[in-house]
Amino acid sequence: xxxxxxxxxxxxxxxxxxxxxxxxxxxxxxxxxxxxxxxxxxxxxxxxxxxxxxxxxxxxxxxxxxxxxxxxxxxxxxxxxxxxxxxxxxxxxxxxxxxxxxxxxxxxxxxxxxxxxxxxxxxxxxxxxxxxxxxxxxxxxxxxxxxxxxxxxxxxxxxxxxxxxxxxxxxxxxxxxxxxxxxxxxxxxxxxxxxxxxxxxxxxxxxxxxxxxxxxxxxxxxxxxxxxxxxxxxxxxxxxxxxxxxxxxxxxxxxxxxxxxxxxxxxxxxxxxxxxxxxxxxxxxxxxxxxxxxxxxxxxxxxxxxxxxxxxxxxxxxxxxxxxxxxxxxxxxxxxxxxxxxxxxxxxxxxxxxxxxxxxxxxxxxxxxxxxxxxxxxxxxxxxxxxxxxxxxxxxxxxxxxxxxxxxxxxxxxxxxxxxxxxxxxxxxxxxxxxxxxxxxxxxxxxxxxxxxxxxxxxxxxxxxxxxxxxxxxxxxxxxxxxxxxxxxxxxxxxxxxxxxxxxxxxxxxxxxxxxxxxxxxxxxxxxxxxxxxxxxxxxxxxxxxxxxxxxxxxxxxxxxxxxxxxxxxxxxxxxxxxxxxxxxxxxxxxxxxxxxxxxxxxxxxxxxxxxxxxxxxxxxxxxxxxxxxxxxxxxxxxxx
Numbered sequence: 256x257x258x259x260x261x262x263x264x265x266x267x268x269x270x271x272x273x274x275x276x277x278x279x280x281x282x283x284x285x286x287x288x289x290x291x292x293x294x295x296x297x298x299x300x301x302x303x304x305x306x307x308x309x310x311x312x313x314x315x316x317x318x319x320x321x322x323x324x325x326x327x328x329x330x331x332x333x334x335x336x337x338x339x340x341x342x343x344x345x346x347x348x349x350x351x352x353x354x355x356x357x358x359x360x361x362x363x364x365x366x367x368x369x370x371x372x373x374x375x376x377x378x379x380x381x382x383x384x385x386x387x388x389x390x391x392x393x394x395x396x397x398x399x400x401x402x403x404x405x406x407x408x409x410x411x412x413x414x415x416x417x418x419x420x421x422x423x424x425x426x427x428x429x430x431x432x433x434x435x436x437x438x439x440x441x442x443x444x445x446x447x448x449x450x451x452x453x454x455x456x457x458x459x460x461x462x463x464x465x466x467x468x469x470x471x472x473x474x475x476x477x478x479x480x481x482x483x484x485x486x487x488x489x490x491x492x493x494x495x496x497x498x499x500x501x502x503x504x505x506x507x508x509x510x511x512x513x514x515x516x517x518x519x520x521x522x523x524x525x526x527x528x529x530x531x532x533x534x535x536x537x538x539x540x541x542x543x544x545x546x547x548x549x550x551x552x553x554x555x556x557x558x559x560x561x562x563x564x565x566x567x568x569x570x571x572x573x574x575x576x577x578x579x580x581x582x583x584x585x586x587x588x589x590x591x592x593x594x595x596x597x598x599x600x601x602x603x604x605x606x607x608x609x610x611x612x613x614x615x616x617x618x619x620x621x622x623x624x625x626x627x628x629x630x631x632x633x634x635x636x637x638x639x640x641x642x643x644x645x646x647x648x649x650x651x652x653x654x655x656x657x658x659x660x661x662x663x664x665x666x667x668x669x670x671x672x673x674x675x676x677x678x679x680x681x682x683x684x685x686x687x688x689x690x691x692x693x694x695x696x697x698x699x700x701x702x703x704x705x706x707x708x709x710x711x712x713x714x715x716x717x718x719x720x721x722x723x724x725x726x727x728x729x730x731x732x733x734x735x736x737x738x739x740x741x742x743x744x745x746x747x748x749x750x751x752x753x754x755x756x757x758x759x760x761x762x763x764x765x766x767x768x769x770x771x772x773x774x775x776x777x778x779x780x781x782x783x784x785x786x787x788x789x790x791x792x793x794x795x796x797x798x799x800x801x802x803x804x805x806x807x808x809x810x811x812x813x814x815x816x817x818x819x820x821x822x823x824x825x826x827x828x829x830x831x832x833x834x835x836x837x838x839x840x841x842x843x844x845x846x847x848x849x850x851x852x853x854x855x856x857x858x859x860x861x862x863x864x865x866x867x868x869x870x871x872x873x874x875x876x877x878x879x880x881x882x883x884x885x886x887x888x889x890x891x892x893x894x895x896x
Contacts, residue, residue, distance in 0.1 A: 330360035431528035815857035
């Protein structure tokens, strides 16, 4: 075999220097063919004597009685001239003994090419060369479907049923994917690409979405490449307001610009695939999917890691999570993590600014969590861990104008967990455990308490709606018990002079004033009078009375809401302005935390322009101008009061 390989490789090299008769300049193509036969069998030993080399190969094959099968695939993919050269080689140059050529090609394409080059009947030309033809039957549509399903089943066999919407899959395949599967090659290409992507993204994506977007990637790569740049346009749903009609028109125009140029069949199939993947497409196209899939369920999109959710969109266009929240990680924390490791896992998620996403995923998993045998204990453990760390979490969406208030997220977590218990006694037991947990801050407890108070139309209750006992999360007598626990905590903190935290001061003050507890109110007033004696204490009191928010125009910006009339209930405004105007130039001011310093500058800068028409708040620009005039540099320092 080594000798045969040497000779064949040399024969191929020799062809590089000649032109084959009747084959134009195709010596290079033939050289590659022959060298391919001998490649890897032996080292090169080129010789220009082609006939001698050929005789040497034939003699060795004859002597050793080695039977050789030479397989040449994809002949129909060559140019007409190259196709002709291959058959000339087989017929007259490489007609070795004990050698069989197995050629795979499209009969019509090759016979047509031979006819053009040889100026003869291509089919008859082939009949003189091909001794035993095997005409493979054309694979039918059902066979292609079965082949695709068989390969796909091997890839996704471990996907749980609850994460595979069969109705949605049927629509995706029969109205979208099926149109693209015309040959076995199509099936293999698609299954191979799905297999590769799934191996990287397993358990991190919705498998139906992955199959749909991969179909677009394989068969219309130009569209796939464009889609990845329009996350904000394609994800989510349109606003329910009529004023969003222009938004729908703009999206429809964008969509058409992306998929233009496709033939009618592909246009229709791609539109249907995208309608299954993106509710917005379903709505603007008004096809068979409208009315079902554009009814976007945010919790389902989070739980399933859907492509139409902004937090998961990008992973469908890469082979990594791009520093996103791993669904496996979230699943582990919710269903499997030990109590002692949950806090560190949660803080790690927060460090990556993914706490909001985890909380949404936690909420969306509550139904499945409730179905577990030990759901009660698991929910209580998770809720305690979340609330113990709440004050350490960061709101990653704080700079977005249309984001949920951080307090709403807190209350939503509590509500979601408590509603997993069907009995009020179990709900009260769960929340009582929270209120007795010393690791949960007082401000968190008071926020939770006020949510229950309002439900019973106490503390700014919004209506006098009558409810049946079953409609309340907690009965009133249990709410009052929680209130007593909070008030006793507040009293102990004031007795120990431990109300220096800004958030505690803010929430406790409002809660105490509305509790109708005269003794506690008197203590609070005394405490507030005492802390105003120091500049640091006065600064903290000012900060507790300043509200932060967002405004929007051509961009989103920070606002500090200053209500001087309201603040005058607790402060002498003129005296406060004088004291703080001096304090901001002291080293002790620089030692304060950044947010506290910003609140003080916001108060002072607003006071300067309080008489301007329509002036209701301080802005970042107003604060920066004030700092520039007064040579103040706002920086964050490690020390914070």
